[in-house]
Amino acid sequence: SQTIHQWPATLVQPVGSPLSLECTVEGTSNPNLYWYRQAAGRGLQLLFYSVGIGQISSEVPQNLSASRPQDRQFILSSKKLLLSDSGFYLCAGGGLGDTEAFFGQGTRLTVV
Amino acid sequence: RKEVEQDPGPFNVPEGATVAFNCTYSNSASQSFFWYRQDCRKEPKLLMSVYSSGNEDGRFTAQLNRASQYISLLIRDSKLSDSATYLCVVSRSARQLTFGSGTQLTVLP
Numbered sequence: 001s002q003t004i005h006q007w008p009a010t011l012v013q014p015v016g017s018p019l020s021l022e023c024t025v026e027g028t029s030n031p032n033l034y035w036y037r038q039a040a041g042r043g044l045q046l047l048f049y050s051v052g053i054g055q056i057s058s059e060v061p062q063n064l065s066a067s068r069p070q071d072r073q074f075i076l077s078s079k080k081l082l083l084s085d086s087g088f089y090l091c092a093g094g095g096l097g098d099t100e101a102f103f104g105q106g107t108r109l110t111v112v
Numbered sequence: 113r114k115e116v117e118q119d120p121g122p123f124n125v126p127e128g129a130t131v132a133f134n135c136t137y138s139n140s141a142s143q144s145f146f147w148y149r150q151d152c153r154k155e156p157k158l159l160m161s162v163y164s165s166g167n168e169d170g171r172f173t174a175q176l177n178r179a180s181q182y183i184s185l186l187i188r189d190s191k192l193s194d195s196a197t198y199l200c201v202v203s204r205s206a207r208q209l210t211f212g213s214g215t216q217l218t219v220l221p
Contacts, residue, residue: 043120090155092209094203094209101148101201
């Protein structure tokens with residue numbers, strides 16, 4: 001079965017600092033991959049999704065970017081964090097022909 | 113209009129009660145439907161898929177109404193451990209998953 005690894009679990013970063021969150025997938029090939037953000041007490045907001053290497057779709061304009069350098073690797077980045085970037089970031093994967101999504105354990109980011 | 117809409121709640125119900133959540137979706141080309149459960153400060157986890165004919169898993173029943181474009185989740189005999197946020201998820205034809213914002217349920221002793 002599919003497993004999503006995401007790290008770190010918790011991160012505290014100052015405003016203006018860069019960000020790199022990594023997500024890797026085991027147990028499947030060519031997965032659809034997603035980055036979601038969940039603000040405190042709010043629903044999941046889709047940030048990016050990818051259907052393959054180098055293929056990134058952005059759902060909302062923002063201070064973040066995503067890259068998919070390998071089939072099972074999905075990276076969320078920022079050059080300069082804003083206070084509003086604080087939240088719970090979740091990487092999810094859904095395999096080809098299997099639309100169920102599996103989530104990583106999430107990264108709780110606090111920008112101070 | 114949001115692609116997937118849910119009543120955010122909160123729903124506060126006594127133990128043993130029956131509670132139902134609805135979710136509406138706007139894209140008629142949507143193909144697959146799911147209910148996820150999210151505990152506080154944790155990642156969402158699949159509760160159950162929703163099939164056209166309706167499906168049941170123990171105390172949980174999910175139904176799909178394609179004509180009216182909504183799905184529902186019924187929880188019977190609520191337990192304290194059912195307290196969580198329930199997320200409606202819809203898969204579009206582009207294999208993209210869209211999550212509702214969730215319905216918060218608190219089961220009270």
